[in-house]
Amino acid sequence: MGKLMIINGSPRAPKSNSRHYIQAFLSGWSGPYEQYSVVEKKHASCLERLEQCSDLLLVFPLYTDALPSGLMEFLQAALAQPPANKPKVHLVINCGFLEPEQNDVAVDMIRLFCERTGCPFVSCLRIGGGEGFPSTPFMGMVRRRLKKLAAAISRGRPIQMKVSMPLTKGLFRKAANRYWLNRGQAFGVTQAQMSSLEIEGR
Numbered sequence: 001m002g003k004l005m006i007i008n009g010s011p012r013a014p015k016s017n018s019r020h021y022i023q024a025f026l027s028g029w030s031g032p033y034e035q036y037s038v039v040e041k042k043h044a045s046c047l048e049r050l051e052q053c054s055d056l057l058l059v060f061p062l063y064t065d066a067l068p069s070g071l072m073e074f075l076q077a078a079l080a081q082p083p084a085n086k087p088k089v090h091l092v093i094n095c096g097f098l099e100p101e102q103n104d105v106a107v108d109m110i111r112l113f114c115e116r117t118g119c120p121f122v123s124c125l126r127i128g129g130g131e132g133f134p135s136t137p138f139m140g141m142v143r144r145r146l147k148k149l150a151a152a153i154s155r156g157r158p159i160q161m162k163v164s165m166p167l168t169k170g171l172f173r174k175a176a177n178r179y180w181l182n183r184g185q186a187f188g189v190t191q192a193q194m195s196s197l198e199i200e201g202r
């Protein structure tokens, strides 16, 4: 088993759902690994360390149907100086919407990155309703898949998986509405203000 580089691509790294998914992954991973978060902004040193790794695991959220800008910066740095050892690339991507398929365009972006750098795209776990899992008993559903992913990476076998909150769309919408209305209340923002296109009075 080679060494694994795990990259957290979330701009909220220390408080991110991606961090919870990384921790759950690590409970099933027994090999050597390194961790990096794109908010550290030390891309060159991470790319240097990546040369010693056989595998790269990118864990990140979907932002506006694409990749968060900090992760884009890292990938651009890697494109300018593609890893000579061609690590195998694996993904754990999570999005706010219920459907894991919302992540597909972002997954294709990573596939394109792999084509351009010559790194093989190997495994992927797409998570729908990714905000909900870490704080609920449903997290076990993701944990099981992350363990499978860890086993597949260590055996060098590709695996493609997806998972979503086991809720109907109606229930999910109700729970999401309740969550955002409570958040609004906490910040003194009304439902009408949240529904308006006006930003800070402009």
Ligand SMILES: Cc1cc2nc3c(=O)[nH]c(=O)nc-3n(C[C@H](O)[C@H](O)[C@H](O)COP(=O)(O)O)c2cc1C
Pocket: 010, 011, 012, 015, 016, 017, 018, 019, 060, 061, 062, 063, 064, 065, 066, 094, 095, 096, 097, 098, 102, 130, 131
């Ligand atoms: C600026 C922003 C853009 C987002 N865009 C999408 C989106 O296009 N589709 C989606 O399903 N979720 C979207 N989300 C929800 C995130 O993917 C979701 O909150 C995720 O769990 C955040 O993960 P993190 O805590 O690891 O950053 C967005 C969230 C933010 C803050």
